Amino acid sequence: MNMPNEQRRSERSRQAILAAALDLCRERGLARTTVEEIAKRAGVGKQTIYRWWGSKAAVVQEALNERVNATTDFPDTGDLRADLRAQMVVVAEAFASADFAPYVSLIAAAQEDPEIAASLRKVMLEPRVRACAERLRRGQEQRQLREDVDVDVVVEMLYAPLYYRLLLRTRPVTPEQVTEIIAMAFEGLAPPGRDGTPGR
Amino acid sequence: MNMPNEQRRSERSRQAILAAALDLCRERGLARTTVEEIAKRAGVGKQTIYRWWGSKAAVVQEALNERVNATTDFPDTGDLRADLRAQMVVVAEAFASADFAPYVSLIAAAQEDPEIAASLRKVMLEPRVRACAERLRRGQEQRQLREDVDVDVVVEMLYAPLYYRLLLRTRPVTPEQVTEIIAMAFEGLAPPGRDGTPGR
Amino acid sequence: MNMPNEQRRSERSRQAILAAALDLCRERGLARTTVEEIAKRAGVGKQTIYRWWGSKAAVVQEALNERVNATTDFPDTGDLRADLRAQMVVVAEAFASADFAPYVSLIAAAQEDPEIAASLRKVMLEPRVRACAERLRRGQEQRQLREDVDVDVVVEMLYAPLYYRLLLRTRPVTPEQVTEIIAMAFEGLAPPGRDGTPGR
Amino acid sequence: MNMPNEQRRSERSRQAILAAALDLCRERGLARTTVEEIAKRAGVGKQTIYRWWGSKAAVVQEALNERVNATTDFPDTGDLRADLRAQMVVVAEAFASADFAPYVSLIAAAQEDPEIAASLRKVMLEPRVRACAERLRRGQEQRQLREDVDVDVVVEMLYAPLYYRLLLRTRPVTPEQVTEIIAMAFEGLAPPGRDGTPGR
DNA sequence: TCCTAACCGAGACGGTACGTCAGGTCTTAAG
DNA sequence: CTTAAGACCTGACGTACCGTCTCGGTTAGGA
Secondary structure, eight states, rough: OOOOOGGGGOOHHHHHHHHHHHHHHHOOOEEEEEEEHHHHHTTTTTTHHHHHHHHHHHHHHHHHHHHSSOOOOOOOOSSSSHHHHHHHHHHHHHHHHHHHHHHHHHHHEEEEEHHHHHHHIIIIIIIHHHHHHHHHHHHTTTTOOOOTSSHHHHHHHHHHHHHHHHHHHOOOHHHHHOOOOOHHHOOOOOOSSSSSOOOO | OOOGGGOOHHHHHHHHHHHHHHHHHHHHTTTTOOOHHHHHHHHHHHHHHHHHHHHHHHHHHHHHHHHOOOOOOOOOSHHHHHHHHHHHHHHHHHHGGGGGGGHHHHHHHTOOOOOHHHHOOOOOIHHHHHHHHHHHHHHHHHHHHHHHHHHHEEEEEEEEHHHHHHHHOOOOOOOOHHHHHHHHHHOOOOOOOOOSSSOO | OOOOOOOOOHHHHHHHHHHHHHHHHHOOOOOTTHHHHHHHHHHHHHHHHHHOOOHHHHHHHHHHHHHHHOOOOOOSOHHHHHHHHHHHHHHHHHOOOOOOHHHHHHHHHHOOOOHHHHHHHIIIIIIHHHHHHHHHHHHTTTTTOOTSSSSSHHHHHHHHHHHHHHHHSOOOOOOOHHHHHHHHHHHOOOOOOOOOOOOO | OOOGGGGOOOOOHHHHHHHHHHHHHHOOOOOTHHHHHHHHHTTOHHHHHHHHHHSHHHHHHHHHHHOOOOOOOOOSSSOOOHHHHHHHHHHHHHHGGGGHHHHHHHHHTTTHHHOOOOOOOOIHHHHHHHHHHHHHHHHHHHSSSSSSHHHHHHHHHHHHHHHHHHHHHHHOHHHHHHHHHHHHHHHSSSOOOSSSOOOO
C-alpha cells in the first residue's frame, strides 16, 4: 500500500466504508460480500476503497480492529485460574456471538493470503497472547502454575480448543467448555497416583 | 446432488478431474483455482464437473478423501501416552506437509459454506475423533487416564493445539509440539502441591 | 479479430445486438452509446459483443451494412445526366434522413480509427463509387461526358458537395443541391465565350 | 460559459494548456486525449481547465484558432482561376500536413456535438468561405465566372472535394487535385458539342 | 502595505463505463 | 445419454476518466 496523501483523506467516507463492510460481512460472510456492494452501501466510489485498501479483507480487518475492544489487559486478582476463567469466558462469549462472523471470515481468508494472515496475527492475536502469557508468568511467580512449562505453549493449550470449535464447528463454544478446559489442563489427565506424580 | 445415471459415468474423466483439482489446489490454493482451469487441465467439459459435483470444494474434498490414508485405526500397545504420541506425530507430520494445503483450503471454505463444513466434519473429522475417543476410553479402563473426564473433550484438548498452529500459523506444527502437549496435558499445569492435589 | 467457432454462433444474439446498436446510435449518436447499453437492450452479455466485434463502431458498421440497400446498381436509361440526378437524389434523401445518423457517427469515428476508416471505405464507399464510375465511363462512350476526364475525380466532384454539407452542416442536403451540382459541373463555371471554350 | 474574473487569469497556464492539448491531439487524436493528461502535461490543475473551457474540444479549438494563420484574405491578381488555385493549394497543403490532425478531430467531434459544430463553422469555416465568395463575385464582375451561378454553391463545389478526401481518406489531398478540380469545374463535363452548349 | 478575495496546483471524491474473468447453464456434434 | 467443447447470460472485478469539490499556497488589487 503506497498511500496517497493521508491528510486529504475523507474520514466520513472511511467510516462509511468500514461500517458497510462489517455489516455486509455479518449478513452474508466475506466471500459473498463484494467491493461493489460495500461501495454502494457506503455511498462511495469503488476507487475510494481501492485507493486506501488492498482488498476487501483488509477493509474488514481494519473495521474489526477499530471496533473490537482494544483493551488487552488481563485481570489479576491474585487467583490465576479465576482470572483465566474470567478472561476466557469473555472470549468464548465473543466467539459464540453472531457479530463474530467477520473474524471467522478473516481467518478463512488468511488461509490463502499470507498478508492477511500476518496482519491478523500481528493485530488481533499477538497482543492478546502476550497479555495472557504475562499473566501466566506472574502466576508462576505466585506459585499457581508449574515453573517448568513454556507459557506460550500454555496459552495455546488453553485457547486452542475454543478456536477448534469455532473453526471446525463440532460443538458450540460455551462457558462450560472454558470450565472443563481449565480443570483438565490444571489437574492433568493422568489418574491420581500414590505420590501424585504420574509416571513418564 | 441428484445424480444422473451413475453407470454411464466415465471413470476416466472422474479421475482426471480429481487429479487436476488437487494439483491446482496445491499449486495456488482453492480460492485461486477455477472450475474452468480444472476442466481444461483435466481435458473435460465444464458441464461434466457441474453434473457430478456441487462446487469445486466438493471436487477437492472427494479427491482428498479418496487419496488420504483411509485407515483411522488407532494403535494400541497398552501404553496410552505412547500410542497418542505415535498417532499425533503422524497427524503433525501430515499438517506440516505441503500436500496438506488442500485440506486447509477446505477448512477455510467451510467457514462460509455450511454444506462443506458438514461434509468435512462427517468425512474427515468424525471417524478419526471416534477412533481416538475409543482409544482414550480403553486408556481409562487401563487406568492410564482419569475416569472423570469426558474423552471427547480430551480429544479436543490434544488435537486443538495442532489445528491452532495449522490455521493461525503462529508456529510450525512439529513432533516436539506433540511431546509438549502430551506432557502438559497429562501432568497438569498446577504446581506439585504438598499433597499432590492443587486447590480448587 | 480472431474469431471463435463461427458455427456455434447465436444468430438471435447477433441480430439483437445489431438492432440495439443501431437504435441507440440513432437516438443519441455513437459517442453517447455504450457497449453496456447495447448489451442490456439486446438482452445479451457484454462478452458476447466483445467476442465477435472489436468495438462498438464495428457493430454499428455491420448493422448498417446489413440493413442498407445492398444494390449498388446505377440506372442506365441512356441519359447520363438524368441517371446521375436520379441516383444522387436518392443519396441526398438518405443523407437528409434521420436514420442516417449512424453513418455520420461512423465517419466521425473513422477520423481517429484507421481500421474503421478502411472498413468504411471498402464496404460503404467503394462499391458505390465503382458503380458510378462505370456509369460515367458508359456515358463517355455515349458521348455524354468529356472523354478527357478521370471518371474517379468526376465521382468526387459530384458527391463531395453532398458530403460537405452532411459533415460540415452548413446547409441541408436537398434534391435542389443535386440539380445545381449537375448543372454547374456539366456546363462549367466559365462564362460562355465566343467559341464556347474558355481560355487556359 | 459564465467566466470568472478574466483579469486574474493566468496567461502562463492558458498557454500551457493550449499547447499541451494541441500536442496530445496531434499525437493520438482528440478521442484518445483526456483532460487529465492535458492538465498533467500543462502542469495545471484540472479545475483550471474546467474553469475556462466547456470541454476538451473547446480547448483544442481555441488552440487551433490562435495558431492557425488568421489571414482570410484572398489574393486578387485579376486572374480568378490563378487566384483560386493559389489559395486552394495552400488549403490542400494544410490538409495534407500532419499538424492538421486536430482540425480533423474537431470536425469528427462536431458530428455528435452541435455546439462544437456551430463554433467550428463560425470560427474556422465561415470567414474563409466569405472571403472566397467575395473573390468569386469580383470574378463575375470581371467576366471570368458565369453570372448565373450562386457563388456560395461554387465555393462548395471547389472545396468539397478537398474535404471529401480529407475525411474519407480515399486518396491524399494534393496540389494536382486542385488543378483537376479547377479545370473540370470551369470547363464543365459536357463534351464539346457542335454549338458548344450541351443539351438540357 | 497589508488584506483578502480569486486563482492556482494538487488530487481525493462519487460516479459511469470500460474490457476481462469466471460462474453456472445451454447447445451442438461425436461416440 | 454422456461427453468435450465452448458460446451464452450474468455479475463482479480492478482501472481509467469524468466533472466536482476541497485543500493550502500564491498573487494581485483595493483599502
